[in-house]
Amino acid sequence: MTDPLDPVLTHLAARQPQIEAWLKTFLRIPSVSADPAYAGSMEDARRFLCERLRAEGLQQVQLLDGGGEAAVYGEWMGAPGRPTLLIYGHYDVQPADPVELWRTPPFEPTQDGDRLYGRGTSDVKGSTTVALEVVFAYLATLRACPVNIKVFIEGEEETGSPTLRPLIDRYRSLLTADAVLSADGGRASAQTPTINTGARGHAALEIKLRTAAKDLHSGRYGGGVRNALHEMATLLASLHADDGSVAVAGFHDGAEPPTPRQRQDTAAFPYDEAAFFTDVGGASHGEPGHRPRERITLRPALDVNGMWGGYTGAGTKTIIPCEAQAKLTVRIVEGQDPAHVIQSVLTHLQRHCPAGVGLEVVAMNAGSPAATLAACHPLVTAAEAVLQSPGGPKPIHVRLGASVPITSVFKEMLGIDTLMFGFNLPDEDVHAPNEFFRLSSIRDGVQAWTKLLDALGRFEPAAFHRS
């Protein structure tokens, strides 16, 4: 029996040299969004993409303007009744600085064995090219895709997507879809397939303590009065036990212990635990009874993000500060209510705040709950089917410590879930000198994306909205 995808896969395999050549042209455009000096190149990149989308037969090809760098859009809506997938990528790249540390010119893609060096290779022109080439291959060979396609290539990802919300708001009807397939967000390893099935939620609290009407002279009052910094230090210290676990009553409410499957998947996650900490010069520290990987993805956490008060300039100023401030955020997991968790932190602080110390809530933000793609979600089951090679390891489910911003924005504004299906790998020095992408990832990627679109086309559109 012939696989109906054979023409597409054969076409893509044959086109590998052309795909590489097109990617290199794309890479030669220094589309650095952070630096206004590259505004012309940003324009060039948009024109380059629009021309290709039009040439391959996409419709409604246009720039979507949210007030900043425009996004590139194009669609193929020839599969009525089938799901509509928004394919997300971005054409902007990080600045090349420090340029002197590059061994090859950052904007002249240079091949070395399987590696293609250059700014934007791994993040994310490589994977964006993979996704686009698969759509083009379907249209070139079968004259149709298994799903409706809306291509959305952003130009502000590297600057924090400042106008993504107004842009989506403006083009909401154009961007309506059943789910997002993101070319951004890479693989954890080439051997072990991983599927991101969720992320921790968050909430924030900022407090101010007051111990007097004004800063007092430490000569005149030292030893006699409360000091706002001592009080803040004592309060913040009380939030964690010595072992690093959170010591706040009610903080863990609703958080289920990791399931056996989660513990198993976490243990199978391909990463070097020691290197994870030594790479950033940090030390492993936290809730006992959990591996670090579990702690940062499957358990709630509480961090003080900023703390300040008193004199912070040069030299000495002998004051007893009357005011101290702190910003805190929590990461919460499935089953937890962000409002309840952040309230538990505030209640703890209020209960531990001694008489004579005023505690003011400067800001409190209940944030958002944890995100979850159910195990039966079409994005998950389709990815599992695609990533499970015969005799190969079973794809593991991975949860992220924090939601990816664009994923949250799509969920919040369009109500749709995202599958991250990028093909970059963790060692490819993204955002750093000598960034590279593997040419073999293009070959693996186009095969996987071909199968993924096919698998997704077998679901009813409503199936994407059930969980």
Added chain:
Amino acid sequence: MTDPLDPVLTHLAARQPQIEAWLKTFLRIPSVSADPAYAGSMEDARRFLCERLRAEGLQQVQLLDGGGEAAVYGEWMGAPGRPTLLIYGHYDVQPADPVELWRTPPFEPTQDGDRLYGRGTSDVKGSTTVALEVVFAYLATLRACPVNIKVFIEGEEETGSPTLRPLIDRYRSLLTADAVLSADGGRASAQTPTINTGARGHAALEIKLRTAAKDLHSGRYGGGVRNALHEMATLLASLHADDGSVAVAGFHDGAEPPTPRQRQDTAAFPYDEAAFFTDVGGASHGEPGHRPRERITLRPALDVNGMWGGYTGAGTKTIIPCEAQAKLTVRIVEGQDPAHVIQSVLTHLQRHCPAGVGLEVVAMNAGSPAATLAACHPLVTAAEAVLQSPGGPKPIHVRLGASVPITSVFKEMLGIDTLMFGFNLPDEDVHAPNEFFRLSSIRDGVQAWTKLLDALGRFEPAAFHRS
């Protein structure tokens, strides 16, 4: 038997109207050192003082220039073999702002019963006038003072004496003396005479903690690694017990418990303990077993003066800060070695700093030990004799929580001790609108200064340098 001081005292009593008139003229000169707009008035005040010193027969009358506002100098050295006393005062005043809160014009002295309202009345043109008038009265009546006199009227006290050190360095031989009598530094009450016999010393320490090579994303690492702010909070919290006492091993070494005399004098010190705290909106807190007044003058203290790390701007930044910093100072008492005390704090911090956290000493300053005027020091015994009125209360010895800057400078640069012998009272709203001075304080002050110079003249110069 006639008191040999009678002619002087009689002369001063008769001159009270002229003294008040001269003081009012002095007060009408708006010698605000902080505001360059008053530079001309600063010049006027210097000329006004120099003219008077010359008119009264002082010699070497001149301006001493340290690079800022010059000081006014004049001397009478007609008592060879007798002690030389440097009389300190200052001719500069605080700005009058907020002017709209004054009920009378700040630079038009206005009498209301015993009170003379105006900027600089209490701080410190009133007491400076008292000291000068006594010297002039001795010369006018007895043609001699009981001691050699060096008048030194500073013009930068209200701006923190920025050029006092270079000035003393430049005119060191001119300023050589056996002790300082300061017209600045007032009485605690009109009823209970007080003598300042010392001040706490100090030392400083600044530390930095590091938990990683860079700030980490709290989504990616939250719950997995140490947070520099948590570590700093825990370390700083460990410095004090819940009751506010210092919990650092070795911190109290050398500090003798207050003597019975000190406890008695402290208890007799005329002040409203509750108001001391409520006036500044603070709460009494500190070492148990001691009254607040003892804690702030007779016991060592440890205060965090500044503490900071992480994100302190607007909104939320979800980082795990890798660095935290804190400034600390200690106040130490008689018998303590500042280097030992500050080292005990550092040792405590190092001992409590967990593995995986780097502690760096940014700055460490052993400062200075506590200052003490021995009970048998001529300045003390002379003041006691003068302030003990027949049938009145015995003068109490008071120690200050921190040294007065000019006192420290004189001790450090000229090796001489200072007796603060100003006649202002605590309720006179110095540095505030509606500052006033009591005309009765002029009458009491000139009598006391007359007797003080006489009593000091009975000591050998060497007696001032023994303790």
